[in-house]
Amino acid sequence: MKKKMLQFVDLKQETPVKRSTSKRKDDFNEIYNEFITDKAKEQSSRCSQCGVPFCQIHCPLSNNIPDWLKLTAEGRLKEAYEISQSTNNMPEVCGRICPQDRLCEGNCVIEQSGHGTVTIGSIEKYITDTAWEKGWVKPFKVKRELKQSVGIIGAGPAGLACAEELRKSGYQVTVYDRYDRPGGLLIYGIPNFKLEKFVVERRTKLLRESGIKFIQNFEVGKDKTLYELKDKHDAILISTGVYKPREINIPGQNLKNIFPAMDFLTASNRKGLGDKVELFDNGTLNAEGKDVVVIGGGDTAMDCVRTSVRQKAKSVKCLYRRDRENMPGSAREVGNAIEEGVDFVWLTSPKSFVGSTKVEAVEVNKMKLGDPDSSGRRRPEIEVGSDYKIKADLVIKSLGFDPEDLPKLFDAKELGISQWGTIKIDLKTMQTNLNGVFAAGDIVRGASLVVWAIRDGRDAAVQIEKYLQSKVDKKKSVEAA
Numbered sequence: 001m002k003k004k005m006l007q008f009v010d011l012k013q014e015t016p017v018k019r020s021t022s023k024r025k026d027d028f029n030e031i032y033n034e035f036i037t038d039k040a041k042e043q044s045s046r047c048s049q050c051g052v053p054f055c056q057i058h059c060p061l062s063n064n065i066p067d068w069l070k071l072t073a074e075g076r077l078k079e080a081y082e083i084s085q086s087t088n089n090m091p092e093v094c095g096r097i098c099p100q101d102r103l104c105e106g107n108c109v110i111e112q113s114g115h116g117t118v119t120i121g122s123i124e125k126y127i128t129d130t131a132w133e134k135g136w137v138k139p140f141k142v143k144r145e146l147k148q149s150v151g152i153i154g155a156g157p158a159g160l161a162c163a164e165e166l167r168k169s170g171y172q173v174t175v176y177d178r179y180d181r182p183g184g185l186l187i188y189g190i191p192n193f194k195l196e197k198f199v200v201e202r203r204t205k206l207l208r209e210s211g212i213k214f215i216q217n218f219e220v221g222k223d224k225t226l227y228e229l230k231d232k233h234d235a236i237l238i239s240t241g242v243y244k245p246r247e248i249n250i251p252g253q254n255l256k257n258i259f260p261a262m263d264f265l266t267a268s269n270r271k272g273l274g275d276k277v278e279l280f281d282n283g284t285l286n287a288e289g290k291d292v293v294v295i296g297g298g299d300t301a302m303d304c305v306r307t308s309v310r311q312k313a314k315s316v317k318c319l320y321r322r323d324r325e326n327m328p329g330s331a332r333e334v335g336n337a338i339e340e341g342v343d344f345v346w347l348t349s350p351k352s353f354v355g356s357t358k359v360e361a362v363e364v365n366k367m368k369l370g371d372p373d374s375s376g377r378r379r380p381e382i383e384v385g386s387d388y389k390i391k392a393d394l395v396i397k398s399l400g401f402d403p404e405d406l407p408k409l410f411d412a413k414e415l416g417i418s419q420w421g422t423i424k425i426d427l428k429t430m431q432t433n434l435n436g437v438f439a440a441g442d443i444v445r446g447a448s449l450v451v452w453a454i455r456d457g458r459d460a461a462v463q464i465e466k467y468l469q470s471k472v473d474k475k476k477s478v479e480a481a
């Protein structure tokens with residue numbers, strides 16, 4: 001009988017074809033083509049079916065990867081999809097944007113034996129995209145409607161995953177969001193060339209068709225306080241993400257044309273969605289024809305430089321104070337940016353912004369790496385007398401995000417927060433210090449990943465269900481007494 005799996009010695013690793021740099025620089029479409037069926041089958045068959053699958057252990061959702069790879073190799077795609085979606089509310093999103101090199105694929109045993117990892121992310125995407133195409137992904141039917149209701153603040157991946165799980169159990173779920181579209185950073189942060197918007201929109205449509213109520217343009221703290229919302233529902237989830245941009249306090253910071261990353265990315269994403277965006281249309285937040293300098297070395301910075309390339313900037317430079325090996329951004333995304341013509345200025349830190357009213361240049365210092373700091377990474381130190389100027393007429397600051405002041409914003413000063421401003425929860429119950437108020441996603445972890453937000457949303461749903469059930473049980477025992 002022909003051997004079906006363990007083909008990694010005979011079959012070379014292949015990823016879906018990347019579109020040529022010249023083509024992808026001209027549009028905002030995703031850069032990887034889809035696997036064709038035979039390729040997906042073939043590549044799945046490279047899996048070594050480990051007894052203890054390290055890929056699964058290192059996937060935050062504990063996805064049952066070896067099983068869905070085997071089913072794909074056998075051509076049993078519908079079953080592969082059923083298994084894949086049983087642990088993940090958005091497998092097609094994770095397949096596209098998880099940093100697999102740091103998660104599942106980075107821990108694949110055949111990668112460690114020098115054969116090249118199984119391309120898990122691309123196969124996960126292929127399975128679910130096929131399921132959508134074939135009509136296997138359908139709104140779910142609730143078996144038993146329950147009276148209790150849950151209010152979810154924030155329609156990002158954490159809130160959406162929690163909403164879906166609770167609705168499947170029959171609860172009445174309302175999701176509130178201050179933006180006009182659900183999806184959180186999947187819609188307004190992450191650019192199309194990593195995640196096309198139709199992928200997110202078809203998911204949120206499905207949730208709506210499954211009975212989840214969405215209230216958009218509703219800002220908790222402005223339209224209602226946390227306590228007012230709490231009175232309306234039996235439980236609340238806070239999943240508002242982290243949005244306060246970290247600042248650089250250097251001379252010239254108030255000059256015009258220096259913007260936080262999210263202003264730039266949101267404008268670009270809105271344009272892609274067909275919205276009218278005045279600051280883009282009048283050229284302010286449009287990189288076309290400009291010398292763009294992006295400050296930062298994380299995934300958001302990579303999204304800014306690559307968006308600038310597609311907007312036809314004259315030049316795009318990325319300043320980062322450490323070297324390439326020490327960049328926090330995904331190695332894959334740095335590689336894509338380099339291919340697309342971004343000029344990385346490693347070991348460089350901004351000293352001042354130069355200009356009269358508008359920014360004209362960034363004065364920078366060269367850096368060298370000193371001894372490791374408390375995080376174990378080598379500390380960047382200024383090389384004295386190394387300063388010089390880099391021409392810039394658009395500067396984008398991408399230095400990370402902190403949480404907003406939620407107790408103040410929500411008019412709930414009792415809400416417990418950590419020293420970093422993230423919401424403090426009991427890690428077992430996922431409940432905050434306010435009874436019946438739970439929290440999940442970036443607002444608890446700090447800026448993290450979509451796959452972790454989904455995991456947190458799912459965990460929160462389990463805990464909220466336990467809490468709601470205990471309320472029902474208590475009521476019954478009081479009535480029986």
Ligand SMILES: Cc1cc2nc3c(=O)[nH]c(=O)nc-3n(C[C@H](O)[C@H](O)[C@H](O)COP(=O)(O)OP(=O)(O)OC[C@H]3O[C@@H](n4cnc5c(N)ncnc54)[C@H](O)[C@@H]3O)c2cc1C
Pocket residue numbers: 097098099153154155156157158159176177178179182183184185186189190191194218219220221239240241242265299300303440441442443447448449450451453
């Ligand atoms: C530019 C960028 C690129 C990224 N790229 C990747 C990537 O490639 N891969 C990856 O895994 N992760 C990536 N991330 C991280 C990822 O997007 C986040 O970790 C994830 O979206 C967090 O999910 P969340 O549900 O906690 O919050 P969010 O996605 O931020 O959603 C929070 C929602 O809450 C709403 N909200 C906030 N305050 C209120 C309020 N007061 N009232 C009502 N609604 C409110 C917001 O409008 C938003 O819709 C990226 C992040 C950024 C910024």
Ligand code: SF4
Pocket residue numbers: 058059060061063065088094095098100103104105120121124451
């Ligand atoms: S969810 Fe992310 S980490 Fe888990 S298998 Fe999929 S791509 Fe890998």
